Amino acid sequence: MSEWAIETCGLSHRFTPTDAVLQDIQLQVPTGSLYGFLGPNGAGKTTTLRLVLGLLRCQEGSIRVLGEPLESRRVALLRRIGSSIESPSLYAHLSSVENLTVWQKVFGCPARRVGEALHQVGLHDTGGKVAGQFSLGMKQRLALAVALLHQPELLILDEPTNGLDPHGILEMRDLLIRLNRDHGTTILVSSHLLSEVERLVTHVGIISRGTLRFQGPLASLAERNQADRQLTLHTSDNPRALEILLTSGWSARPEQGRLFVQGVSSIQAGALNQQLVMSGLTVFELTPVGQNLEHQFFDLIGD
Amino acid sequence: MLSAFFHSFLSERIKLRRSLLGWLILCGGSFVPAIMLAVRIRRQQQLPNWHRLGVFWEKHWIESWESISIMILPLMVVLLTTLILQVEYRNNTWKQVHASPQTWGTIFSAKLAVVLLALLQLFVVINLGLYLAGALPSLLVGAGGGISSSPIPWIRMLARDANYFVECLPIVAIQFLLALRFRNFLVPIGIGVAGWILSLVLINTSYNFLIPYNYTGIDYLISTGHRSGQNLPTTLGTLACGTFAVLTLVSYALYSRQADKG
Structure with a gap:
């Protein structure tokens, strides 16, 4: 065969x-x-x-x-x-x-x-x-x-x-x-x-x-996706959170009242959350972006 | 290969169930016989005289075939061939046919065989209709002393039928080619009707054999002594078979080389 x-x-x-x-x-x-x-x-x-x-x-x-x-x-x-x-x-x-x-x-x-x-x-x-x-x-x-x-x-x-x-x-x-x-x-x-x-x-x-x-x-597409994963964050003090993230070596940027953090796996997301909480910040929102095939698909078919 | 053809042929026949084909054959084939029946009944007082003629059936056949050979057959072949091939275009099924395990030759020949069978069925309906149109009037109106006892010249009539059948083949080939190539059914029908009209215009000229839409009409005129047929380069049968063979080969070549099959 x-x-x-x-x-x-x-x-x-x-x-x-x-x-x-x-x-x-x-x-x-x-x-x-x-x-x-x-x-x-x-x-x-x-x-x-x-x-x-x-x-x-x-x-x-x-x-x-x-x-x-x-x-x-x-x-x-x-x-x-x-x-x-x-x-x-x-x-x-x-x-x-x-x-x-x-x-x-x-x-x-x-x-x-x-x-x-x-x-x-x-x-x-x-x-x-x-x-x-x-x-x-x-x-x-x-x-x-x-x-x-x-x-x-x-x-x-x-x-x-x-x-x-x-x-x-x-x-x-x-x-x-x-x-x-x-x-x-x-x-x-x-x-x-x-x-x-x-x-x-x-x-x-x-x-x-x-x-x-x-x-x-499909699994390899999902793996490829891990590297491209983003998080959106909303905390009690976003400027300070941004400073903490940048100091810790994350690639982050503020956008529309939220923070976007690049290349975060699900395990890293947990650690990141813990780090922010330990710094005295309240995390209101932590949303993974681009985890489904749809986002990956749009990335791949884009020019 | 024969088995593949046979199965493909059966499949093609199933596709035509519940289509208009059966009605078309029945209506087209019985059109002239119905008119002849009406004429005989209308002139019932003449029936005894007609029946006394020893050649009633032959005269009945010759009178009836005039309009069948010149009008009905060419037009019916145009319609039958187009209708049969339109089944795939109308249902958008060519792609499924071409994605099935059949050679292009099998598909082509099975469809052509179905057209030829439909033509044969048309001849059967016409002949049955003509017999009934000759036999029924005296039975229905009680005049003429029953069915004419004059002998029915079966052999001669079947031979004429065979000639007419062969002479329809060029129309089958042209229409088959057109109906395979054009999605819009008006194209093959339009060209077919135009060809038939042109053949009618030319029928009294020495070039009448150039447009093969009315070989049946020319044959009728020759066989009834209205034309000599001396202008023909060869017999009508040979012309018809030659035209059919060449056009069918061209048609197959075009079909099998088509780059886009659905």
Whole structure:
């Protein structure tokens, strides 16, 4: 089994000669991972995924999927991949069963898989209702059922939670985690909903303006975050607190009636608090800033 | 490979369930037979004379096919082909089709096969309709002494059907190419209707074979003795097959080389 479920090397793409949509993307999605592909709208997420699925002709660079070159093994590889790109691709005049039967014939999987896939996404009781009458959330779930139908080794989902209500997002997240944990399915989920991905993925790739800004385990992003952590402080005597902090070697500055202290880990924050209290100051507020993926993300996608 | 084609073909057929295709075939195919039925019933007093003719069925077939060959078939082929390929554009499903484990050849040939099957179904409806339009009037109004006993020239009629079917193929190829390339269905329909009108304008000239939208009409005129067909460089069947083969290859080349597939 290959180390990488998806591996691109020097992947670049242009829609017009002057417009480089992707530049030198080295995507490495570990086999068995739940990989969050993050980026703001227009960053190049969908273009990358379309290239990985062979929907766009590769102009520069190489793509290997499940250890094999995409270009020469496209059809065989697509048999092992389930995907849903951009808006759900469904036949609006067909029922959910008919929609799945279309793909059951193509994939040649057993007919019982139609019912099983619908059960997995909770759409087993939609009867003869056609997909055109579904809510966006139901369409997303049906698109996921299409992707799951042939029990793929690799699942590529482009913004799968779009249009889902909070309960639907939770269900989708649980389902993806279950698939990853119980069946070992490698899952790549693209999203611009950062909080969504933070609770779901084991690895992240952050893309902005066509370049990959960060890639690795979620834990390493969090570690990177520790070094950049800030604290905001509000005490009974901020000028004196600033003096104490600067004397102790902290990088601190006053701003909008608060103090901002740079590069403080959670252990250091406790010691810092103790030092201020011991100096006779009352600490009204001590707030860590930039601890979640969202702040890290904005840092990474910034110019 | 054959199995992949067969499964892809079945999948394509499922996509057309509950679509307008069935109604289009039924309405388009029974349009002329319905008019013929109405005409026969309206002129029921003439039925006994018609039935006494030994060539009732042949005359009935020839009269009916005039408008079918010149108008109905070209327009129906334009509509059928466009409708079948529009299923993917309308539902934004090309990307899912192209991300499925099928070669470009399998996808292309399965869709083309579905169009050809729809055309065949249209011929079945037309022929059944024409038979009913010939048989029903005397049964419905009780005139003419029952269904005409004149022999039905099955072999000759089936041979003519086969000719007309082949002569529709160039329209299938042109419309298939256009419908694959253009997202907006008005483009293939507009070009198809314009091509058909142009072919009508040219039908009485010696250049009528240059616009392949009315080979069926030209064939009808030749077979009924209204045209000699001497202007044709070869037989209409050969022209139709050649045009179909060339345009289908061009269409496939354009389709398979498309850089953006959804």
